[in-house]
Amino acid sequence: AQSVTQLDSHVSVSEGTPVLLRCNYSSSYSPSLFWYVQHPNKGLQLLLKYTSAATLVKGINGFEAEFKKSETSFHLTKPSAHMSDAAEYFCVGGGSGGGADGLTFGKGTHLIIQP
Amino acid sequence: EPEVTQTPSHQVTQMGQEVILRCVPISNHLYFYWYRQILGQKVEFLVSFYNNEISEKSEIFDDQFSVERPDGSNFTLKIRSTKLEDSAMYFCASSEWDRGNTGELFFGEGSRLTVL
Numbered sequence: 001a002q003s004v005t006q007l008d009s010h011v012s013v014s015e016g017t018p019v020l021l022r023c024n025y026s027s028s029y030s031p032s033l034f035w036y037v038q039h040p041n042k043g044l045q046l047l048l049k050y051t052s053a054a055t056l057v058k059g060i061n062g063f064e065a066e067f068k069k070s071e072t073s074f075h076l077t078k079p080s081a082h083m084s085d086a087a088e089y090f091c092v093g094g095g096s097g098g099g100a101d102g103l104t105f106g107k108g109t110h111l112i113i114q115p
Numbered sequence: 116e117p118e119v120t121q122t123p124s125h126q127v128t129q130m131g132q133e134v135i136l137r138c139v140p141i142s143n144h145l146y147f148y149w150y151r152q153i154l155g156q157k158v159e160f161l162v163s164f165y166n167n168e169i170s171e172k173s174e175i176f177d178d179q180f181s182v183e184r185p186d187g188s189n190f191t192l193k194i195r196s197t198k199l200e201d202s203a204m205y206f207c208a209s210s211e212w213d214r215g216n217t218g219e220l221f222f223g224e225g226s227r228l229t230v231l
Contacts, residue, residue, distance in 0.1 A: 036222075043119070044158075044206065044222035090158065103150075103220065105158040 004033070004074075004093040006106035013081050014114045019063075021076040021109045023091030032094030033074045034103070035065055039087045047089075050074060061085070086113045117141040121207050121223035128197055128230055136192045136226045138207030146170070147190045148208040148220065149182065158206070164190065197230045204228075 007022040025031055035047040048059025055067045061084075065076045074091060091106040120139045128134050140147050149161040162172040164182055179201075181193045190209075194201055204227050208220040 034219075041224070043224040044208075044220075046219050046221075049219060103160060105150075107157050 003027075003104055004091045004106040006089075006091050006109050008109050009107065010110045010112065012112040012114060015083055016080050019076070019078040019081045019085065019111065021089050021091075021111065023074045023076065023106060024072050025074060025091075025093055026072065027093065033065075033067065034092040034094065035059065035063070035074075035076050036090045036092055037087050038090065038108075044090065047076070081111075081113050083113050083115065086111055117221075119207055119209055119221050119223035121205075121226045123226055124224065125227045126229070128228070130199060130230055131196050134194045134197055134201075134228060136194075136205050136207075136228070138190045138192070138209075138223055139188055140190055140207070140209030141211075141221055142188070144209035144211050144221070146210045147182075147184070148210075149192045150206040150208065150222075151175070151203040152206065152225075153200075153203040161192075161205075194228075197228075199230050202228055202230045 003026045005024045011021060013019055025033060033050040036044045037047050038044050047063050048057045048065055050057050050067045058064045063076055063078045065074050067074050088108045088110050090108050093104040119141060122137045126134060145165060147164040150158050151161055152158045159175060160173050162176045162182055163170040167184060179195050183191050192205060204225040206225045207223045210220050
């Protein structure tokens with residue numbers, strides 16, 4: 001089964017500065033990978049997904065992530081943080097395809113935006 | 116924009132009681148899921164449901180749990196004889212097709228269950 005590891009439980013950046021949320025995956029096959037965001041008292045919203053079509057994936061709200069097979073990484077980035085980006089971010093691994101097996105969630109990274 | 120809705124948003128129950136959490140998936144979706152997140156822990160997969168039967172379930176989803184799609188729109192999670200450790204946020208999700216490698220899951224806002 002695929003596993004994902006989020007390297008930071010908390011990340012704090014100043015508004016207007018770049019954001020980097022790190023995620024490594026462990027998979028013996030071509031993975032599907034997702035980033036979800038959870039704002040306080042809200043459900044999980046998909047930011048972006050990687051499904052082998054392109055290594056650089058652009059998502060909503062200016063976020064993007066790059067799949068790097070050599071580093072088994074799928075880090076989430078944004079050039080300039082906004083106060084509304086403050087939330088919990090989850091790196092999520094998918095199955096090998098076929099069947100409705102569950103997604104595997106990382107532990108989450110809490111993003112704090114300083115004014 | 117279509118969304119997954121869950122009720123109740125918060126339920127408090129006594130240990131040993133039965134709880135039913137309700138979800139209305141997006142109308143044209145075919146796959147339905149329940150996840151849970153115990154406070155401070157990872158989001159965990161419980162069960163997936165397709166064509167009126169369970170497709171996959173995790174080891175967490177034991178005989179205490181059951182799911183049902185009683186009327187073609189609702190998707191329910193029943194927890195029999197609740198235990199303290201069932202306290203968690205329960206998320207319902209749906210997807211248009213087999214999540215596999217490409218399907219996106221749409222999540223509801225969650226139902227917080229507190230067992231006293």
